[in-house]
Every structure is written in C-alpha cells, then in structure tokens.
Amino acid sequence: MFSIAVRTVLVSAVLLSGSFSLPALADDSGYGAKDLNEQLVMSTLWMQASAEYKALSYQAFNLAKMQFDRYSRSHTGSKKIAVVVDADETAIDNSAYQAWLIGKDFGYSSKTWAKWMDAAQAKAMPGATDFLNYVASKGAEVFYVTNRKIVGLEGTRKNLKALGFPNVDDKHLMLRTDSSNKEPRREAIAKDYDIALFMGDNLNDFSNDFRTKSLADSDAAVEKNKALFGTTFIMLPNPAYGDWEGKVYEGNWGASPAEKDQMRKSKFRIWQPAN
Incomplete structure (x- = not known):
C-alpha cells in the first residue's frame, strides 16, 4: 500500500516527466x-x-x-x-x-x-x-x-x-x-x-x-x-x-475505486510548460 506521502512524490515525478501512469493502489488505501x-x-x-x-x-x-x-x-x-x-x-x-x-x-x-x-x-x-x-x-x-x-x-x-x-x-x-x-x-x-x-x-x-x-x-x-x-x-x-x-x-469493471481513479487519470494528455 502507498502512503499519502509516497503518492505525492509519485504524482510529482510523473507530472514532471509528462506521463501519468501510477501503480494501482490497494483496496484499503482509503479511497472509496x-x-x-x-x-x-x-x-x-x-x-x-x-x-x-x-x-x-x-x-x-x-x-x-x-x-x-x-x-x-x-x-x-x-x-x-x-x-x-x-x-x-x-x-x-x-x-x-x-x-x-x-x-x-x-x-x-x-x-x-x-x-x-x-x-x-x-x-x-x-x-x-x-x-x-x-x-x-x-x-x-x-x-x-x-x-x-x-x-x-x-x-x-x-x-x-x-x-x-x-x-x-x-x-x-x-x-x-x-x-x-x-x-x-x-x-x-x-x-x-x-x-x-x-x-x-x-x-x-x-x-x-x-x-x-x-x-x-x-x-x-x-x-x-x-x-x-x-x-x-x-x-x-x-x-x-x-x-x-x-x-x-x-x-x-470490478476494479476498486482507487484503481478506477488511477486508470481514468492515466488516459490524460497532459501539457507541460517549458520551464
């Protein structure tokens, strides 16, 4: 299971890289x-x-x-x-x-x-x-x-x-x-x-x-x-x-709410500023 702090680091990293594909969260992550x-x-x-x-x-x-x-x-x-x-x-x-x-x-x-x-x-x-x-x-x-x-x-x-x-x-x-x-x-x-x-x-x-x-x-x-x-x-x-x-x-369709949230966001096309 990923803690909130670890998730924050992961989100920051993938946003800087221009992609958005996070590991699936465990069902007991608190996201329902x-x-x-x-x-x-x-x-x-x-x-x-x-x-x-x-x-x-x-x-x-x-x-x-x-x-x-x-x-x-x-x-x-x-x-x-x-x-x-x-x-x-x-x-x-x-x-x-x-x-x-x-x-x-x-x-x-x-x-x-x-x-x-x-x-x-x-x-x-x-x-x-x-x-x-x-x-x-x-x-x-x-x-x-x-x-x-x-x-x-x-x-x-x-x-x-x-x-x-x-x-x-x-x-x-x-x-x-x-x-x-x-x-x-x-x-x-x-x-x-x-x-x-x-x-x-x-x-x-x-x-x-x-x-x-x-x-x-x-x-x-x-x-x-x-x-x-x-x-x-x-x-x-x-x-x-x-x-x-x-x-x-x-x-x-049986994925957990947390997994669905991740899969939805992984399909985004994300703009990144040059600087």
Whole structure:
C-alpha cells in the first residue's frame, strides 16, 4: 500500500516527466466509491445546469428532423419508414440518478437503477418529444431500442407515456432481454421497415462496427464511419457514463475505486510548460 506521502512524490515525478501512469493502489488505501463519485460533479452539473447541454440536444433533434425530411422525400421503397432511438440520455434524461450517487459510498447498481426506472421520473431530452411526435405525424414509426433490462419495462413505459412520446407499446419498446447487443433488434426492425435514422448517446446504439474492446479500436471505427455522423447516425452528448468507460478499465469493471481513479487519470494528455 502507498502512503499519502509516497503518492505525492509519485504524482510529482510523473507530472514532471509528462506521463501519468501510477501503480494501482490497494483496496484499503482509503479511497472509496464516495471519492470516485465526486468525479461525477462537473459532468452532472453541466447536464443539469448549462444552457450549452440543452442547446446540443436541440441541435441534435433539429438535425434529425432535417435528415428525416430529406430521407422521406427521396424514399421510394415499399416498406414504412422507421426511426430507431435509444432511451437513456437520448430520449430521456437520467442525470437525477447520477446526481443522487454523488455523496454516496456506493456506485451504480442494478438494484438502485431498478428503483429509478420504477420511479418513472426521468425528464425528456430537450427536443426529443417534439421530434419523435413529428416522425409519427408523418406516418413513420419510432422504435425505442434500449439496454434497460426487461425488469424496467413497466416503469419505462409509464415514464415515456407520461412525457408524451409516441409508439410506446410492446411492439416499439424493445428492452434488453438476453444480450446487450442491439444488432439483432435493429435487424428485426429492418426486416419490415426502412430505417431513416439511428439516434443515441453511445456508439453501440448505431452499429456493431462499434462493438470494440479498446479506445483505439473505437476511435478507428469512428474514422471508418465518419460520413454517417450527422446523416444516418445522430449522436447525443453524454459525458457521465457509457461503454467507453469500460474500455478505460480494459474491461475490468470490478476494479476498486482507487484503481478506477488511477486508470481514468492515466488516459490524460497532459501539457507541460517549458520551464
């Protein structure tokens, strides 16, 4: 175990060298989940308080409307048109759950997340309700492809209906059952519909091209598909959580809070003054 004094020396040394990769701390180092949750403060505050976050959400849905209209005008197929959206941080805002974790000595868990889903208190993302109702008004259909587990079905249905979203029924509300891979659900929709747009806050909301194991692979997949962003793929901002975080940990979600803190900071690109 590293003492505070030794850690201070190590931090100073690596900062001077321009790198940031510390040995992992022991689980009993005194750094716990409550400490790690403090790192949620700025991202959660930005999501809840900044007008910039709201502006980006409106921007995404304004762009989605433009692309939907463009697709509809040129559509000549016999299938109906569909729009596929994620739920969390795409149609609805769960930042209140993130805010609740701050100050607690535990992190995300399926137990507390199930209570949040049952509460049905998520707010609509700015612009989401208007856009998705516009899609429905044009005769197209909205499919909610979400990795909320089936245990959250009733709470999710209640929440979406209360917010005025269209097509909230068993056909269109596609929660996770046996796998987090959304591709089979997207393929099932594509059998009967031409999909105009995919909307999400996570790259895996768009294509299996993004089911990668490393940050570098994700970066390469974005480069490969860059022409689709803003046209077929519409991305919503989410600085709080996502599959990318697991890649920071190299898949080790079970790492201690202290180890996660170290792994997060090891990915920084750090500027150093000349003198």
